[in-house]
Amino acid sequence: MLLHNFARSRGWYAVQSVVCDELGLTNQSPADVAFCKTKERIQQASDIFVLFEVKMSIVWNWELVEEENKKKLVCLGDFKTHKGNPGLLRSDSMLKAVGKSINVRVSGYAASTIPIIILGNTPITQYYIEKVDHLKKSGVIQGFWSVNPKPLDDNGDNIKNTPINGFIRMDSYAELESNLQLFTSNKQEFFSSMKTKKDLGVIIEIASREKELEKKAEKFLSLIRS
8 A cells, every 4th residue: 555655646556466578577476566657467667667576574473362351462572572584684585685686687778777676564684784785876776665663562773774775764654755756756777787997988988978968878878788
């Protein structure tokens, strides 16, 4: 519902289990959710605006108890009392999200303008702070977001955000909406390459001959991808 409301406000659809051959999203490994121009499950890359990989887990354990003929839910503990780690706290879950995102990025240039968000409901571990920031800085993943403002039963200390917002804990719908607005309003381009400094110098020199900033960027991208 969180994503559906935002998508509807833009005239889009929040579609589950999206398949797109151009992006390497198959029936066996679809996008969990995507903002799309149409509501069909099978999509063209040009009709996809944002991709979401969802990593939601059970965060609290509850018990239904009866006292004085009244039933109520009692919290037995949060994720710190679980035997197993949930969602974004698990290395295998994080690595799967990263691997899937890289698969999309290397599928072709059709993926270069589509943001990828990993959506969860827990913090990340200290071990992944630098990694998620580097993934954001490199453009592979635009963010690891938690939509759970109070993941701990005792409201204990947990990460709000990493230094460059590779991870953000959304504390309200307005904060989520603001970040979604940021990524969907400012078109960005993912690019990567492995070239010698000399080749890069030639590309930069040629691109700099264009008069307008956007034309310089377009020339640079076309040359680095050739």
